[in-house]
Amino acid sequence: MGLDKVVGSAAEAVADIHSGASLAVGGFGLVGIPWFLIEALREQGADDLMVVSNNCGVDGAGLGLLLDDHRISRVIASYIGENKEFGRQYLAGEITLELTPQGTLAERMRAGGSGIGAFYTPTGVGTMVSDGGLPYRYHPDGTIAEASEPKEVREFQGKQMVLEEGIVTDFALVRATRVDRAGNAQFHAASRNFNVPAAMAGRVTVVEAEEVVEVGEIDPADVHLPGIFVKRIVALTPEQAARKDIEKRTTRGERPTQTTSSKEA
Numbered sequence: 001m002g003l004d005k006v007v008g009s010a011a012e013a014v015a016d017i018h019s020g021a022s023l024a025v026g027g028f029g030l031v032g033i034p035w036f037l038i039e040a041l042r043e044q045g046a047d048d049l050m051v052v053s054n055n056c057g058v059d060g061a062g063l064g065l066l067l068d069d070h071r072i073s074r075v076i077a078s079y080i081g082e083n084k085e086f087g088r089q090y091l092a093g094e095i096t097l098e099l100t101p102q103g104t105l106a107e108r109m110r111a112g113g114s115g116i117g118a119f120y121t122p123t124g125v126g127t128m129v130s131d132g133g134l135p136y137r138y139h140p141d142g143t144i145a146e147a148s149e150p151k152e153v154r155e156f157q158g159k160q161m162v163l164e165e166g167i168v169t170d171f172a173l174v175r176a177t178r179v180d181r182a183g184n185a186q187f188h189a190a191s192r193n194f195n196v197p198a199a200m201a202g203r204v205t206v207v208e209a210e211e212v213v214e215v216g217e218i219d220p221a222d223v224h225l226p227g228i229f230v231k232r233i234v235a236l237t238p239e240q241a242a243r244k245d246i247e248k249r250t251t252r253g254e255r256p257t258q259t260t261s262s263k264e265a
Helices: 035-044 064-068 084-091 102-113 195-201
Strands: 022-025 049-052 072-077 096-099 118-121 135-138 144-147 153-156 159-165 169-180 202-213 232-235
Touching: 022 195, 035 064, 035 169, 035 202, 064 084, 084 135, 102 118, 102 159, 102 195, 169 195, 195 202
Parallel strands: 022 049, 022 169, 049 072, 072 096, 169 202, 202 232
Antiparallel strands: 096 135, 118 159, 135 144, 153 159
């Protein structure tokens, strides 16, 4: 593809994602998620997807759209979050869920993208993460249909650590703030969260970019993801780039007026 990895549309970028494919998807809640790649994939129609992501969007947004259509069969995530449908499908035995500690999940994706097959970590030792028995899937009657197996635990420098495998997926969908045409990418603030390790984990990584610039316009010191990890870029319109929904808005209201009595004074 040369140095110019920009493709014509989100639909073109996800056209070859097949049913049964595995996907690493960036974002945290709704922060930094690839909105338009997810929606294009929904229109494309692939199902029986295995998704690796910090969570699975929220009801009716992000990956929650694919959940609503029952297009996801297995998820590796760190929490269910604000998605009631995700929780319902899991408890009803309609989806398989491998819950993984958040930092471990990020490192599993980074490791997979770095060619590291597995690593040891103290996180999860002495729990079902290492000992097994973590429910992956339920029967409709609430009994466990599939559970995790015990993992190898070894001692390093006097500390017990559990073996975790790196994750490599068929595709990765991420969103970046600035990308040059060779795929070198920048992520702003919290959008840097899971986008970088997700992008590394994918064999074919697709980036939707709020801004596409020419090669050389991003200082090498500001590159968070080297272009070697990126295969396709989708340039968003200014209107699309401005779309940054949040899960829920919480305000504290008016602060009460403080008065001081003569005694307190």
